[in-house]
Amino acid sequence: MSKILILFHSNDGNTAKMAELVAEGAKQIEGATVRCLTVDEASHEDLIWCDGIALGSPTNYGTVSHQMKMWWDKLPPEGWGQSDGKIGCAFSSAGAWGGGQELTCMTLLTILMNYGFLTFGVTDYVDKQFSPHYGSICAGEPREEKVKESCRRLGRRLSEWVSTLHHGNKHHHPLAQDYDRFKHLG
Numbered sequence: 001m002s003k004i005l006i007l008f009h010s011n012d013g014n015t016a017k018m019a020e021l022v023a024e025g026a027k028q029i030e031g032a033t034v035r036c037l038t039v040d041e042a043s044h045e046d047l048i049w050c051d052g053i054a055l056g057s058p059t060n061y062g063t064v065s066h067q068m069k070m071w072w073d074k075l076p077p078e079g080w081g082q083s084d085g086k087i088g089c090a091f092s093s094a095g096a097w098g099g100g101q102e103l104t105c106m107t108l109l110t111i112l113m114n115y116g117f118l119t120f121g122v123t124d125y126v127d128k129q130f131s132p133h134y135g136s137i138c139a140g141e142p143r144e145e146k147v148k149e150s151c152r153r154l155g156r157r158l159s160e161w162v163s164t165l166h167h168g169n170k171h172h173h174p175l176a177q178d179y180d181r182f183k184h185l186g
């Protein structure tokens with residue numbers, strides 16, 4: 001069983017909607033159990049529980065929200081070093097395209113790296129000139145199908161990696177999938 005945690009903060013619901021789509025994608029791989037929790041709902045036990053995490057925050061001044069940072073800052077120090085080798089990825093909503101979403105994703109990934117998570121990007125093109133290379137990003141709420149699919153693909157990829165690397169299911173490796181990952185390339 002792949003244990004997937006979607007952990008997010010959202011002031012106005014946009015990142016929350018992304019989180020639901022990431023969860024939807026994660027469930028596309030058989031054997032995935034998903035917990036989709038806000039920073040107010042999640043505890044350190046959820047972090048210990050998971051094999052893989054998708055971390056989502058609104059972009060606030062080009063970086064993570066203080067609520068997201070606080071969640072990590074308040075973790076018990078003895079939990080540090082317990083997540084080495086787990087898989088991690090990131091997503092963020094900002095007010096505008098180019099509003100700093102990828103900077104936020106990189107900061108989220110940096111937090112995960114500090115905890116020993118193996119972080120990944122997604123090479124797929126989910127639409128023409130549209131890819132979640134450094135994590136799924138969105139301006140406002142996810143409305144367009146390509147944005148929604150980018151969130152689903154991130155979650156699916158997380159489940160694919162967890163199933164492959166943690167449970168030895170080679171048929172779940174991204175390169176073994178039969179959907180067209182680069183249909184829109186070019």
Ligand SMILES: Cc1cc2nc3c(=O)[nH]c(=O)nc-3n(C[C@H](O)[C@H](O)[C@H](O)COP(=O)(O)O)c2cc1C
Nearest residue numbers: 010011012013014015058060061062094095096099
């Ligand atoms: C304190 C604060 C700082 C913000 N900083 C940025 C920013 O740097 N770039 C941007 O494009 N939008 C910025 N925004 C807008 C939010 O990122 C945007 O509304 C986002 O969709 C909110 O996501 P949420 O609904 O999950 O809270 C900021 C909003 C707030 C409240």
